[in-house]
Amino acid sequence: LWISTVFSSAGQWIQQLAIGWLVWELSKSALMVGAVTGARSVPFFVLGPLAGVAADRFDRRWILIATDIVLIVVAFIFAILVATDLVRVWHAFIFVVISGSMWAMNQPVRSAMVPNTVPREDLMNALALSSVAFNITRAIGPLVGGVLIVLVGAATNFFIQAVAYTGVVVSVLMMHPVPQESVSRGSSPLSNFNEGIGYVWKQKDLLGLLGMSAIPSIIVVPITQIMPVFAGEVL
Numbered sequence: 406l407w408i409s410t411v412f413s414s415a416g417q418w419i420q421q422l423a424i425g426w427l428v429w430e431l432s433k434s435a436l437m438v439g440a441v442t443g444a445r446s447v448p449f450f451v452l453g454p455l456a457g458v459a460a461d462r463f464d465r466r467w468i469l470i471a472t473d474i475v476l477i478v479v480a481f482i483f484a485i486l487v488a489t490d491l492v493r494v495w496h497a498f499i500f501v502v503i504s505g506s507m508w509a510m511n512q513p514v515r516s517a518m519v520p521n522t523v524p525r526e527d528l529m530n531a532l533a534l535s536s537v538a539f540n541i542t543r544a545i546g547p548l549v550g551g552v553l554i555v556l557v558g559a560a561t562n563f564f565i566q567a568v569a570y571t572g573v574v575v576s577v578l579m580m581h582p583v584p585q586e587s588v589s590r591g592s593s594p595l596s597n598f599n600e601g602i603g604y605v606w607k608q609k610d611l612l613g614l615l616g617m618s619a620i621p622s623i624i625v626v627p628i629t630q631i632m633p634v635f636a637g638e639v640l
Contacts, residue, residue, distance in 0.1 A: 406522050409576035410515065410538045413473070416480075416569035417508065418546025419553075421445075423562035426554060426633040427487065428497050435634045437494055442630040445501035452509035458597045459510070460517040468514045469577050472507040476570045479503050484563035522580070547629075 421442070428434075428441045459468060483500045486492040516535070523531045553561050605611055 406515070406518055406576070406580060407534055407538055409469075409573040410535055411542060412569045412572035412576065413511070413515070414539045414542040415546050415549075416476070416566040416573075418543050419550040419562050419569075420480075420504065420566050421630060422547040422550040422633075423554065423559050424497060424501060425630055426551075426636075427492070427559045428494055429633040429637055430559075431492070431494050431497075433637075435631065435638075438634050439627070439631060441494070441497050441501055442627070444498055445505035448502065448506040448509040452506055453513060454598060454601060456510040456513040457517070457601060460514045461597065465514045465518045465521065466577055466580060469511060469518070470574055472511045472514075473570045473573045473577070476504055476507050476511075477567050477574070479507075480563050480567040480570060484560050484567060487563055488558075488560035 424445075425438050425442055428438050432438075456468075479500060483492070483496065486496055519531050519535060520528060550562050553565070605615065
């Protein structure tokens with residue numbers, strides 16, 4: 406699971422740099438760069454909570470595999486469009502919405518799988534290791550992506566994403582986690598969803614933490630996504 410997180414996160418961060426730079430090269434529009442990177446985030450608002458419901462009702466391992474197979478296919482198709490100079494800005498919008506939707510399903514399920522893989526007393530260590538994998542690739546991925554754009558072009562970044570997601574599928578197939586018990590028997594998905602929202606709303610500490618985590622996501626993270634514009638216009 407940890408190795409698959411490394412592959413998955415590396416592919417994500419290389420993608421975020423490459424897609425912004427590609428849209429800037431195609432459009433020379435800061436608005437288009439912001440719109441494309443923003444479109445990638447929209448599915449998280451809708452599908453993120455639903456992925457939590459799915460993680461409690463279905464086999465988490467196969468949800469990961471299915472979403473990563475879709476990510477492999479769309480990354481490979483998009484890489485071909487870029488390599489053959491057929492890519493247009495509207496292709497980028499379709500690409501980020503599909504990949505963002507898969508990530509919105511993938512991330513909550515991946516987090517929910519951690520308790521299935523380690524004993525309870527090791528859970529905090531396992532969560533810390535997952536965080537390390539995510540943040541190391543967040544630092545290294547854009548650096549590698551930028552070097553690749555200079556040396557071999559943006560298309561290579563998207564081919565590398567397809568390879569990285571293939572590594573995720575292989576890693577997850579090698580796992581044999583303890584099957585989770587469904588906590589949703591006898592209730593509908595909608596009632597599970599409403600129960601989750603109600604629980605967060607009543608737990609003020611949890612609600613506060615979610616609010617605090619939203620602040621950098623809204624104010625800070627977009628700065629990194631608009632960096633191709635800054636690089637092109639200022640540097």
